Amino acid sequence: MARIGIIGSKGRMGQALAQAVADAGHEIAGGVDRGESAGPLASEADVLVDFSRPEALDANLGAARVAGIPLVIGTTGLSAEHHAMIDDAARAIPVLQTGNTSLGVTLLAHLVREAAGRLGTDWDIEIVEMHHRMKVDAPSGTALLLGEAAAAGRGIELGENTESGRDGHTGARAEGAIGFAALRGGTVAGEHSVIFAGNEERITLAHSAENRMIFARGAVKAAHWLIGRDAGRYTMNDVLGLT
Numbered sequence: 683m684a685r686i687g688i689i690g691s692k693g694r695m696g697q698a699l700a701q702a703v704a705d706a707g708h709e710i711a712g713g714v715d716r717g718e719s720a721g722p723l724a725s726e727a728d729v730l731v732d733f734s735r736p737e738a739l740d741a742n743l744g745a746a747r748v749a750g751i752p753l754v755i756g757t758t759g760l761s762a763e764h765h766a767m768i769d770d771a772a773r774a775i776p777v778l779q780t781g782n783t784s785l786g787v788t789l790l791a792h793l794v795r796e797a798a799g800r801l802g803t804d805w806d807i808e809i810v811e812m813h814h815r816m817k818v819d820a821p822s823g824t825a826l827l828l829g830e831a832a833a834a835g836r837g838i839e840l841g842e843n844t845e846s847g848r849d850g851h852t853g854a855r856a857e858g859a860i861g862f863a864a865l866r867g868g869t870v871a872g873e874h875s876v877i878f879a880g881n882e883e884r885i886t887l888a889h890s891a892e893n894r895m896i897f898a899r900g901a902v903k904a905a906h907w908l909i910g911r912d913a914g915r916y917t918m919n920d921v922l923g924l925t
């Protein structure tokens with residue numbers, strides 16, 4: 683039994699997470715939201731799970747470091763500076779950051795990497811995602827995770843090979859680019875397709891989240907797994923034994 687502290691506890695994921703914590707027989711150490719410090723919560727918890735906003739990340743990492751407990755970061759929309767903060771904190775505590783805590787997406791990323799590695803650059807890669815109308819960041823963290831997997835398969839840097847938000851007279855697609863398109867509407871929990879578009883044929887690898895409990899259950903699994911680990915930066919691959 684683990685005491686799990688929830689950052690972003692009143693949000694959509696915070697509420698799903700509370701359900702998953704109870705379902706798994708763990709204890710909710712408490713929750714914090716906008717305007718509240720995670721410091722006192724960290725001293726009551728064995729592990730913190732963050733589904734909130736990127737601007738809270740620095741303080742959340744600090745709270746986990748002071749208490750000497752692990753942190754699971756599910757919040758998306760992170761910048762390069764946020765990733766540098768995570769790398770720094772991971773020298774002192776165990777930190778797991780992922781754009782998607784589900785088993786299905788973690789496995790999908792492996793399939794994408796494999797396909798991208800085997801198909802030449804005459805197979806264009808496009809990543810299409812759709813989410814509910816309230817989502818504030820684009821492309822989704824999952825789309826970026828899948829883009830990183832495709833880039834790794836091809837042995838290229840995603841940042842140098844991205845085409846995103848096309849509008850107007852964009853010119854032809856750059857060879858080897860990885861494209862992103864984001865749709866928003868309704869109550870969609872999360873739809874991701876990775877399309878490999880070749881000459882006169884296409885392969886589509888896709889994942890559909892039917893509700894948020896798949897993310898919540900994965901986050902609880904990750905939180906429990908992280909307790910007692912050495913300091914370092916971990917992924918869902920480590921939790922699920924997929925490395």
Ligand SMILES: NC(=O)C1=CN([C@@H]2O[C@H](COP(=O)(O)OP(=O)(O)OC[C@H]3O[C@@H](n4cnc5c(N)ncnc54)[C@H](OP(=O)(O)O)[C@@H]3O)[C@@H](O)[C@H]2O)C=CC1
Pocket residue numbers: 689690691692693694695696714715716717718732733734735737738755756757758759780781782783784819823897
């Ligand atoms: N990795 C994964 O598998 C998944 C990741 N996510 C990501 O999780 C995040 C949250 O998603 P969702 O639950 O839908 O969003 P919500 O907006 O429903 O919830 C976010 C919660 O965080 C709170 N919050 C805002 N700022 C802070 C702060 N500085 N400190 C603490 N809490 C704060 C919000 O409070 P207030 O409303 O007052 O602002 C709200 O209660 C997003 O980045 C989303 O992309 C979502 C699903 C799965």
Ligand SMILES: O=C(O)C1=N[C@H](C(=O)O)C[C@H](O)C1
Pocket residue numbers: 758781782813817821822823824825871872873
């Ligand atoms: O905001 C969401 O809802 C989701 N966010 C994550 C993302 O950005 O990929 C994971 C999931 O798709 C739902």
